[in-house]
Amino acid sequence: MSTDFQQARVSLGARLRELRAGTTGRDLATRLGWTQSKVSKLETGRQTATADDLAAWARATGHPEATAELQARLQGLESRSRSWRRQLAAGHRPVQDALTAEYERSTLLRAWQSSVVVGMLQTADYARCVFEAYADLHQSVRDIEDAVRARVRRQEILYRPGRVFDIVMWEAALHAGVCPPEVLAGQLDRLSGLVGMDTVRLGIVPLGARVRIPPGPGFWLYDDRLAIVEDWHAELWLDDVESVAVYERVWDRLHEAAVYGPAAHRLIARARTGL
Known part of the structure; x- marks a missing residue:
């Protein structure tokens, strides 16, 4: 995996963590029907989110308007590693x-x-x-x-x-x-x-x-x-x-x-x- 790709994935994870502010990772996982480990991996850049993951995250954290931004970040990330x-x-x-x-x-x-x-x-x-x-x-x-x-x-x-x-x-x-x-x-x-x-x-x-x-x-x-x-x-x-x-x-x-x-x-x- 390229260094640039990983840095971009970590940056996306940091943005997800910002959107989750005020909600625990456990509570968010419960809302989404995910494991807590998936939430953790996405926030730390150890797993690549899908476009659907990002849309669900934005809705569950009360920031549906952030969906387009998150998916644009993903598209930029995947333009390098497909x-x-x-x-x-x-x-x-x-x-x-x-x-x-x-x-x-x-x-x-x-x-x-x-x-x-x-x-x-x-x-x-x-x-x-x-x-x-x-x-x-x-x-x-x-x-x-x-x-x-x-x-x-x-x-x-x-x-x-x-x-x-x-x-x-x-x-x-x-x-x-x-x-x-x-x-x-x-x-x-x-x-x-x-x-x-x-x-x-x-x-x-x-x-x-x-x-x-x-x-x-x-x-x-x-x-x-x-x-x-x-x-x-x-x-x-x-x-x-x-x-x-x-x-x-x-x-x-x-x-x-x-x-x-x-x-x-x-x-x-x-x-x-x-x-």
Whole structure:
């Protein structure tokens, strides 16, 4: 969890405590039908409130007019950390549509991925395996086919002039058995066909390459305005200058270790032969 996110959650908790003034935590919990521990966790920033929690809190403390303010604070907080539990409440398709809007707004898109092939380069069969794995992990709505169609449709942007996709992957992503061998074979064939494409610059960091920074979680940089970082429990959407600059430096260091063109093609071919 990011420090900024936690500070914002603590600040929201402090505001909730102000609204509760004159009422004990036990009494408020009774009014709301909650446990006292939930009241405590919300006030100390150890649990993230939902929009419904905040509306109920405002009413129960006699401050219904504070509902909009509290929910605006929550929206600002979640603009940075978007839990998969909440994002996937309606399935994977809405998440894909939200990302497509960011791709449409951007001209230079840089990515790092260490564990799987990046979504913009995935075949439909490979994407299906990835979505199924995450739907199982998060026990989310299984709109797999809708999500696959949305991801494949978004890949049309790869062929539009005026955009550059500068993508770096760790060689391990070429070997990860997240799908059956025949599906991975098709995925590797697709990557081979993308090497040398005028809108896509595909770099592979060899397993034995000297890197200036440990390979970490996958992320995308949308121009110089937004970084989206993937974690198991959430995505971080970072649009402040300092955070974006950190991920730009990370990307630069990993890009320095990557090979391109014929050398990248050889790594892909070696993974394909290994199947």
